[in-house]
Amino acid sequence: MSTLNFSFDVFSCSAIRLRDRVTLDTLRPLNLFLGLTGPSWCLSPGAFAPPTRHVDKTMFEKIRARVRLNFAFFLSNYALVAFGVAVVIAMSHPGMLLFVGAVWLLWMAHAFLIDHELIIFGTNVGMLLSITQRSTLLSVLTIIVVIWKCLVPLIVFVTISGIIILSHALMRDPKHIENSTEFREDSDDEVIVEQDKHGVMVERGDVI
Secondary structure, eight states, rough: OOHHHHHHHHHHHHHHHHHHHGGGGGGHHHHHHHHHEEETTEEETTOOOOOOOOTTTTHHHHHHHHEEEHHHSSHHHHHHHHHHHHHHHHOHHHHHHHHHHHHHHHHHHHHHHHOOEEEETTGGGGSSSOHHHHHHHHHHHHHHHHHIHHHHHHHEEEEEEHHHHHHHHHBBGGGGTTTSSHHHHHHHHTTTEEETTTTOOEEEEEEO
16 A cells, blocks of 8 residues: 555656646747748758667667657647647547546536435435445446547557657757757756767756
Protein backbone atom coordinates (compact mmCIF):
# COMPACT_ATOMS: atom_id res chain seq x y z
CA MET A 1 0.00 0.00 0.00
CA SER A 2 2.83 2.37 0.84
CA THR A 3 4.37 1.66 -2.57
CA LEU A 4 1.10 2.63 -4.29
CA ASN A 5 0.89 5.83 -2.25
CA PHE A 6 4.50 6.70 -3.10
CA SER A 7 3.88 6.09 -6.82
CA PHE A 8 0.73 8.23 -6.70
CA ASP A 9 2.61 11.04 -4.94
CA VAL A 10 5.37 10.94 -7.54
CA PHE A 11 2.82 11.01 -10.36
CA SER A 12 0.95 13.91 -8.73
CA CYS A 13 4.14 15.94 -8.31
CA SER A 14 5.14 15.29 -11.91
CA ALA A 15 1.68 16.28 -13.14
CA ILE A 16 1.76 19.51 -11.13
CA ARG A 17 5.22 20.43 -12.44
CA LEU A 18 4.13 19.64 -15.99
CA ARG A 19 0.99 21.76 -15.59
CA ASP A 20 3.03 24.68 -14.27
CA ARG A 21 5.40 24.55 -17.24
CA VAL A 22 2.77 24.15 -19.96
CA THR A 23 1.53 27.74 -20.21
CA LEU A 24 0.94 30.36 -22.87
CA ASP A 25 4.04 32.16 -21.67
CA THR A 26 6.24 29.19 -22.67
CA LEU A 27 4.48 28.62 -26.00
CA ARG A 28 7.12 29.24 -28.66
CA PRO A 29 6.31 31.20 -31.85
CA LEU A 30 5.38 29.10 -34.86
CA ASN A 31 8.36 30.29 -36.90
CA LEU A 32 10.74 29.23 -34.12
CA PHE A 33 8.98 25.89 -33.64
CA LEU A 34 9.09 25.05 -37.35
CA GLY A 35 12.42 26.70 -38.15
CA LEU A 36 10.95 29.30 -40.50
CA THR A 37 12.91 32.42 -41.41
CA GLY A 38 12.41 35.56 -43.43
CA PRO A 39 9.26 37.54 -44.22
CA SER A 40 7.98 34.72 -46.43
CA TRP A 41 8.52 32.16 -43.66
CA CYS A 42 10.77 29.85 -45.65
CA LEU A 43 12.12 26.75 -43.96
CA SER A 44 15.67 27.32 -42.78
CA PRO A 45 18.00 24.77 -44.38
CA GLY A 46 19.70 24.04 -41.06
CA ALA A 47 16.62 24.03 -38.84
CA PHE A 48 16.27 20.26 -38.97
CA ALA A 49 19.25 17.95 -38.93
CA PRO A 50 20.06 14.55 -37.46
CA PRO A 51 21.67 14.72 -34.00
CA THR A 52 24.70 12.83 -35.31
CA ARG A 53 26.06 11.80 -38.67
CA HIS A 54 28.38 9.11 -37.35
CA VAL A 55 27.78 5.91 -35.43
CA ASP A 56 30.06 6.05 -32.42
CA LYS A 57 29.97 5.76 -28.65
CA THR A 58 28.55 9.29 -28.26
CA MET A 59 25.62 8.71 -30.64
CA PHE A 60 23.05 7.75 -27.99
CA GLU A 61 24.17 10.56 -25.69
CA LYS A 62 23.74 13.07 -28.52
CA ILE A 63 20.26 11.72 -29.31
CA ARG A 64 19.24 11.78 -25.65
CA ALA A 65 20.58 15.31 -25.15
CA ARG A 66 18.85 16.60 -28.31
CA VAL A 67 15.47 15.14 -27.34
CA ARG A 68 15.64 16.34 -23.72
CA LEU A 69 16.66 19.85 -24.72
CA ASN A 70 13.88 20.18 -27.28
CA PHE A 71 11.33 18.78 -24.83
CA ALA A 72 12.44 21.33 -22.25
CA PHE A 73 12.20 24.20 -24.72
CA PHE A 74 9.14 23.21 -26.79
CA LEU A 75 7.09 21.48 -24.07
CA SER A 76 4.07 23.78 -24.43
CA ASN A 77 4.17 23.43 -28.22
CA TYR A 78 4.21 19.66 -27.94
CA ALA A 79 1.24 19.80 -25.56
CA LEU A 80 -0.62 21.94 -28.11
CA VAL A 81 0.22 19.48 -30.90
CA ALA A 82 -1.07 16.57 -28.79
CA PHE A 83 -4.25 18.51 -28.00
CA GLY A 84 -4.82 19.27 -31.67
CA VAL A 85 -4.36 15.63 -32.63
CA ALA A 86 -6.77 14.59 -29.86
CA VAL A 87 -9.42 17.03 -31.11
CA VAL A 88 -9.11 15.83 -34.72
CA ILE A 89 -9.32 12.17 -33.71
CA ALA A 90 -12.26 12.81 -31.39
CA MET A 91 -14.15 14.67 -34.14
CA SER A 92 -13.54 11.78 -36.52
CA HIS A 93 -15.14 9.34 -34.05
CA PRO A 94 -18.60 10.78 -33.29
CA GLY A 95 -19.79 7.42 -31.98
CA MET A 96 -17.11 7.53 -29.30
CA LEU A 97 -18.16 11.04 -28.27
CA LEU A 98 -21.80 9.96 -28.11
CA PHE A 99 -21.12 6.97 -25.87
CA VAL A 100 -18.65 8.85 -23.66
CA GLY A 101 -21.18 11.66 -23.26
CA ALA A 102 -23.94 9.19 -22.38
CA VAL A 103 -21.75 7.48 -19.75
CA TRP A 104 -20.79 10.87 -18.30
CA LEU A 105 -24.46 11.85 -18.02
CA LEU A 106 -25.23 8.56 -16.26
CA TRP A 107 -22.46 9.22 -13.73
CA MET A 108 -23.83 12.73 -13.18
CA ALA A 109 -27.30 11.31 -12.63
CA HIS A 110 -25.84 8.79 -10.18
CA ALA A 111 -24.15 11.58 -8.22
CA PHE A 112 -27.40 13.58 -8.23
CA LEU A 113 -29.43 10.66 -6.87
CA ILE A 114 -26.98 10.20 -4.00
CA ASP A 115 -27.78 13.64 -2.57
CA HIS A 116 -31.33 14.19 -3.87
CA GLU A 117 -34.59 12.33 -4.20
CA LEU A 118 -36.22 12.00 -7.62
CA ILE A 119 -39.87 11.01 -7.44
CA ILE A 120 -41.50 9.85 -10.69
CA PHE A 121 -45.08 8.58 -10.57
CA GLY A 122 -44.78 8.18 -6.84
CA THR A 123 -41.59 6.09 -7.07
CA ASN A 124 -38.23 7.18 -5.69
CA VAL A 125 -35.91 6.44 -8.62
CA GLY A 126 -32.88 6.47 -6.35
CA MET A 127 -34.24 3.51 -4.39
CA LEU A 128 -34.67 1.20 -7.39
CA LEU A 129 -30.98 0.31 -7.15
CA SER A 130 -28.66 0.82 -4.21
CA ILE A 131 -25.70 3.18 -4.48
CA THR A 132 -23.31 0.21 -4.58
CA GLN A 133 -25.29 -1.51 -7.33
CA ARG A 134 -25.42 1.65 -9.43
CA SER A 135 -21.69 2.26 -8.95
CA THR A 136 -20.84 -1.30 -9.95
CA LEU A 137 -23.12 -1.19 -12.99
CA LEU A 138 -21.73 2.15 -14.15
CA SER A 139 -18.14 0.99 -13.63
CA VAL A 140 -18.73 -2.06 -15.80
CA LEU A 141 -20.47 0.07 -18.43
CA THR A 142 -17.57 2.56 -18.40
CA ILE A 143 -15.01 -0.22 -18.93
CA ILE A 144 -17.04 -1.61 -21.83
CA VAL A 145 -17.30 1.81 -23.51
CA VAL A 146 -13.59 2.51 -23.01
CA ILE A 147 -12.58 -0.80 -24.58
CA TRP A 148 -15.23 -0.82 -27.30
CA LYS A 149 -15.21 2.82 -28.39
CA CYS A 150 -12.10 4.52 -26.96
CA LEU A 151 -9.26 2.01 -27.24
CA VAL A 152 -8.65 2.29 -30.99
CA PRO A 153 -8.85 6.12 -31.07
CA LEU A 154 -6.51 6.23 -28.07
CA ILE A 155 -3.96 4.04 -29.84
CA VAL A 156 -4.24 6.20 -32.97
CA PHE A 157 -3.80 9.36 -30.88
CA VAL A 158 -0.71 8.05 -29.08
CA THR A 159 0.80 6.83 -32.35
CA ILE A 160 0.24 9.99 -34.40
CA SER A 161 1.12 12.50 -31.68
CA GLY A 162 4.11 10.40 -30.61
CA ILE A 163 5.51 10.24 -34.14
CA ILE A 164 5.06 13.99 -34.69
CA ILE A 165 6.50 15.06 -31.34
CA LEU A 166 9.40 12.62 -31.22
CA SER A 167 10.33 13.35 -34.84
CA HIS A 168 10.45 17.07 -34.12
CA ALA A 169 12.35 16.62 -30.85
CA LEU A 170 14.87 14.39 -32.59
CA MET A 171 15.42 16.44 -35.74
CA ARG A 172 15.02 20.08 -34.59
CA ASP A 173 18.57 21.37 -34.27
CA PRO A 174 19.03 23.35 -31.00
CA LYS A 175 22.03 25.19 -32.45
CA HIS A 176 19.62 27.30 -34.46
CA ILE A 177 17.43 28.27 -31.51
CA GLU A 178 19.93 28.81 -28.70
CA ASN A 179 20.50 32.42 -29.74
CA SER A 180 16.81 33.30 -29.47
CA THR A 181 15.52 35.55 -26.70
CA GLU A 182 13.22 32.79 -25.43
CA PHE A 183 16.10 30.35 -25.17
CA ARG A 184 18.34 32.74 -23.27
CA GLU A 185 15.59 33.54 -20.79
CA ASP A 186 14.72 29.90 -20.18
CA SER A 187 18.31 28.73 -19.94
CA ASP A 188 18.73 30.66 -16.70
CA ASP A 189 15.80 28.93 -15.00
CA GLU A 190 15.34 25.56 -16.68
CA VAL A 191 18.45 24.33 -18.42
CA ILE A 192 22.09 25.32 -18.82
CA VAL A 193 23.57 24.11 -22.06
CA GLU A 194 27.22 23.66 -22.83
CA GLN A 195 28.95 22.34 -25.90
CA ASP A 196 31.61 19.70 -25.26
CA LYS A 197 34.42 18.78 -27.59
CA HIS A 198 32.28 16.13 -29.32
CA GLY A 199 29.47 18.55 -30.01
CA VAL A 200 27.13 16.83 -27.54
CA MET A 201 24.44 19.08 -26.13
CA VAL A 202 24.65 18.49 -22.38
CA GLU A 203 21.96 19.91 -20.16
CA ARG A 204 22.11 20.57 -16.45
CA GLY A 205 19.19 21.45 -14.31
CA ASP A 206 15.74 20.25 -13.55
CA VAL A 207 14.40 19.31 -16.96
CA ILE A 208 11.39 17.10 -17.49
